[in-house]
Amino acid sequence: MSDLPETLRLDARTGLPPDLRYLVEKYPRETWGTHPNLGGMAQFWLQRHDMFRELGGMLQTSVSDYREGRLPPQDFAAWFAPRLRFFLQQLHGHHQIEDMHYFPVFAAAEKRLVRGFDLLDSDHHVIHDALERNAETGTAFLQSLGGDLDKRLFAADAYADENTRLLAMLLRHLEDEEDLIIPLILDRSEEGLGISA
DSSP states (O other): OTTSOGGGSTTTOOSOOGGGOHHHHHSOHHHHTTOTTOOHHHHHHHHHHHHHHHHHHHHHHHHHHHHTTSSOHHHHHHHHHHHHHHHHHHHHHHHHHIIIIIHHHHHHHOGGGHHHHHHHHHHHHHHHHHHHHHHHHHHHHHHHTTSOHHHHHHHHHHHHHHHHHHHHHHHHHHHHHHHHHHHHHHHHOHHHHTOOO
16 A cells, blocks of 8 residues: 555545556446446446445444434444444455455456556555454444443444545445446456356
8 A cells, every 4th residue: 555656545546547547438337337248247246336335325324313313322223233244244255256356367358457456456455454443433333322422422423434434435446446347348248358157
C-alpha cells in the first residue's frame, strides 16, 4: 500500500488510471447487460457485488435507525448481528477466491492489466484491515447495548464512522474491479479465459 502513488490509494482515488481503462472504453458499462460474452460466471460475480453494496447500505441504515431511536436496542441487535457477520465473512471469502483464482488468470490473459490486478490485490489488503476494524467496532457496539446510554451512543458512533469508511472504500473498489474485469471477459469470453461455469 505504501508504495502506491497517493492518487491510486483506495481511500484517495476516483477511478482507474487512464492506462487501465482501454477495455472499459471499448466496452462501456451501458453495453454490458446485452453483450453476448457476459456469461453466467460474470453475471453471478456482478450479483455478488450488488449484494455487498446492498447489504453494506442496509447495515449503515440500520445503525442510523438505531441512533435516531427508530429501533430499540434488542430489535436492532437481533437484526444487525447476523447480517454483519454474514457481510464480513462473505466479503472476506469473495476476496480470497479472487486473489487465489481469478486475478492470476486475468493477469496472465492480459499483460497490460497486470498493474490493475496488483492494484486490486492491494485494495483487498486495505479492505481486509478495514473489515477487522469493522468487526471489532461492531462487536463492541453490540456489547454496549446492555450498558448505559452514553456508552451505547459512543459505540454506535464509533461503528458508524468505521462502517462509513469501509463502505466508501468498498464501493470504489467494486466499481474499479468491475471496470477492469467485465470488459476483459467481454473481450475474450469466459470460455476463452478458461473461467466458464
